[in-house]
Amino acid sequence: MKSKVRILIFLLVVIGIGLFWRRDVTPYLPPWDETFENGMLIKQRFSRFAEPFLSANYNLSEDNFNWWKRLQAEKRNFTTYRNKVDRMFQMFPASAYVEASSPEHCRTCAVVGNSGNLRKSHYGPRIDFQEFVIRMNGGRTKGYEADVGTKTTHHVMYPESAVDLDNTTRLVLFPFKILDLDWVTKALSTGFSGSSYAPIKSNIKANKDLVMVLNPAFMRYVHDVWLQKKGKYPSTGFMTLVLALHICDEVHVFGFGADSDGNWSHYWEKLMNNNLKTGSHPGAEEYKIILDLAKHQLLKFYTGW
Incomplete structure (x- = not known):
């Protein structure tokens, strides 16, 4: 009888540890497969990145700042950066809200890129079915509902790509x-009232209580670890996809890659340049990684054609 009791207690302890691990560790840790490409490389890629978003209490290292400032030839110093961050968090929430993982709740996400391969895809209902729908930059829904859906819970942007929400x-x-x-x-x-390399909206409509700011160190993590430093820096789309792998349990990816003619166009635009590529972003490498992730069922990829 005593041995049976000991076995029962042992099993309860194991189950309790399993639930604790899933609840407290896996919000930023998707599954990984030792057989995927190089086992150690993919394990490194899926290592838990503790703080993908900036917060009032997060201190970016000067080394990461110096990497980040080279992305667009930033000339101002680390002290200026810290002052701007402090001021920013006087207006916005001190930390970004991220839905916690739990055994009872599977966080499903649709990451919707802007590729022309979404045209005539009829993916709208599949996109809207996901709990969270992440769009980016100039991505729009009006007039394209059948292909891209109508729902948006998160919209990724920077000043030159800003839209009202x-x-x-x-x-x-x-x-x-x-x-x-x-x-x-x-x-x-x-x-x-400032200026940049492209026009910037002076004012935007958005709920300031729902603002989330990506951590520059996360950008470097995506470039150094996921892309192995290929290209100048990752595309907004690829960083969004990796972010989704950190904050979602199940990721569905739409609107990435070239269209059927090999052009990297937007679904809402009439293509004028028939040899449009990805600029400084390593588009081919990013696309290869997405295909590998889909092959090993770490995400679901909808090619659109």
């Missing part, structure tokens, strides 16, 4: 320079 959608800022931190603070309050 409704009161329930989370603005997810991907900052590439100090100006971006200044912009999001002023565009939601007094108005922004």
Whole structure:
């Protein structure tokens, strides 16, 4: 009898540890497969990145700042960056809200890129079926509902790609320079009057209580670990996809890659340049990684054609 009791207690302890591990560790840790490409490489890619978002208490290292400032030739110093971050969190929540993982709740996400391969895809209902729908930059739904859906819970942007949002959608800022931190603070309050390499909206409509700001160190993690430093820096789309793998349990990916003619176009635009590629982003390498992730069932990829 005593041995049976000991076995029962042991099993309860094992189950309890399993539940604790899933609840407290896996929010940023998707599954990985030792047979996927190089087992150690994919294990490194899926290592838990503790803070994908900036918070009022997070201190970016000067080394990561120096990497980040080279993305767009930022000339201002680390002290200026820290002052802008402090000011930003006087307006926005001190930390980004991320839905916690639990055994009872599978967080499903649709990451919706802007590729022309979404045209005539009829993916709209599949996209809207997911709990969270993450769109980015100029991605729009009006007039394209059948192919891209209508639902948006998170919208990724930076100043030069900003769009107005409704009161329930989370603005997810991907900052590439100090100006971006200044912009999001002023565009939601007094108005922004600076300039950049492209026109910037002085004011935007969004709920300031739902703002989330990507950690520059996370950008470096994606570039160094996921892309093995290929290209100048990752595309917004690829960083969004890796972010989704950190904050979702099940990821569905739409609108990534070239169209059927090999052009990297947007679904809402009439293509004028028939040899449009991906600029400084390693598009081919990013696409290969997405295909590998889909092959090993670490995400579901909808090619569109």
